[in-house]
Amino acid sequence: MNPSVTDTNPIYRRIFLVTIFLVVLLAFILSFHLISDLLVVLIISVILTYVFKPCVAYLEHRGVHRVISIVSIFVLGLLLLAFGAWFFVPILIEEGAALIDRLKSYDFVQLHSEFVRFLDTRLPVLSGLISMEPDQAQVWLDRISAASTTFLQQSHKFLAGAINIIALATLVPFLTFFFLKDGSVFMKRFIEKIPNRYFEMTLSLAYRIDRQMGNYILSVLVESAVIGVMTWVALEILGIKFAIVLGLLNGLLNSIPFFGPFIAYFPILLVVLITSGDAAVSNMIWTMVILIGVQIIDNVFAKPLLISRSVNIHPATVLLAVLIGGKLAGALGMFIAVPVYAIIMVIIIDSYDHLKRYKIF
């Protein structure tokens, strides 16, 4: 018996890698089309499992039984949710409704004229480049307004239709509970079915992916929360209206790498402009300073601490993932697209690495 290892052509490896990537991508898109509701429920449950997992592990570490740990975390989570609903939801609804009213009643033509006037006095070179007739400005603003309305309607339709709230409220906690309680047993049962040749590789891969996914989801959530709270507090101190909504928006959109912060800046600055009256320009400048400051703090302090987030993905593919996510599942799809894409990339890269290290090919 001579169990020597055979060498293989690197071209086959590349073909293998590309094929796997395409198959996974195609399967994901196809399955999303077929079972999008169920998949969204599953993805939310998985994300919640990873959020609660460290808390359950901490309680177990302190000697508490696993089931009691999970139940305690669920009760605590429900209490926090109830407190959040009691404290934040009325503010969010109130601020959101007031903001929509303000947007509806705002005279965009006047805004355009004020903006051109501001540029005329401060930056005359730019003024010549972007000045338009009031009618033309109205046409553009109508188009932007129509696009925003369509986006909001689609998001609303998706939230109301695709995910049944009752199904979400019952299935998600149920699935999360069992993922937390029996996750390791599910994994063991799955690994038992793997042929001997791939057993150690699969076991190692499963644990690595599990760890990476946990780190990624937690770091994104913590980072978004930090950014959201920092933005909220800073805008509140500055006296900007709707600070809590804007903080939430900045925190949420920050979960999209590269483009998220820039996508967030536009609506935030627009809201500041509309709601600030005479102090619009100075408030916008201060808001910009705050947003850049928050980004600097995030990049200098938060990101290095949450280093595990560094899934090496290209900005162009992130944009593509966000677009596909938006097309498949509306606004929610845009948010879960990047974590799902990052997870798929981790699985593919690690699988390739493990196949090489375990000399499978």
Place this chain on the structure above:
Amino acid sequence: MIEKNSKKVIIDPSDETSVSGSSIPVEWLQISFSKEKRVSDTRRILSNLPLFENLSMRQWRELSDLFHKRTFTKDEIIFKNGTPGLGMYAIIDGSVAVYENEDGVDVEIARLGSGDFFGEMSLVEEVERSATIVALETTRLIGIFRPQLKDLMHRRPQLGLIIIERLARILTSRLREADHRLAMYKRKLSNGNK
């Protein structure tokens, strides 16, 4: 790392899960869905290993989900030389051959049988396997792996510490044996030179 002189564990022949071929009940092969049965099965098989002896039933309940049972057919490779070491295996029944690569040729250096265990150094750190292990006949193994041991240490640090302490004791005794052998060879070499 494969230890050439892996410790032999004495298994009680009256035990129905012991290693002598047909004495193992058929139901052992089936996936046990009952937690208690799974725990007692694992306990009977592993409690003679120095790593897991004298543990309470409660501790076995914690441990039983960590183990993986695998069956290898004749000539099937259990792991290859140079691949990352993930954990240790104990032989329930059957036998395996240990091959080391010497100048590009795989040479059989040892045979291990029921009750032997190998690969325990991989439980401590990721070291490349230093040998290839091949099943000589249908062989059933039970394995415990580093990620699960780490998970246990995180969740149940006291039990994890017991296992790690015993593992350290096994590795120390191996090191002492190797030192002793080295000293003996040195003495022989110096006597030969005289």
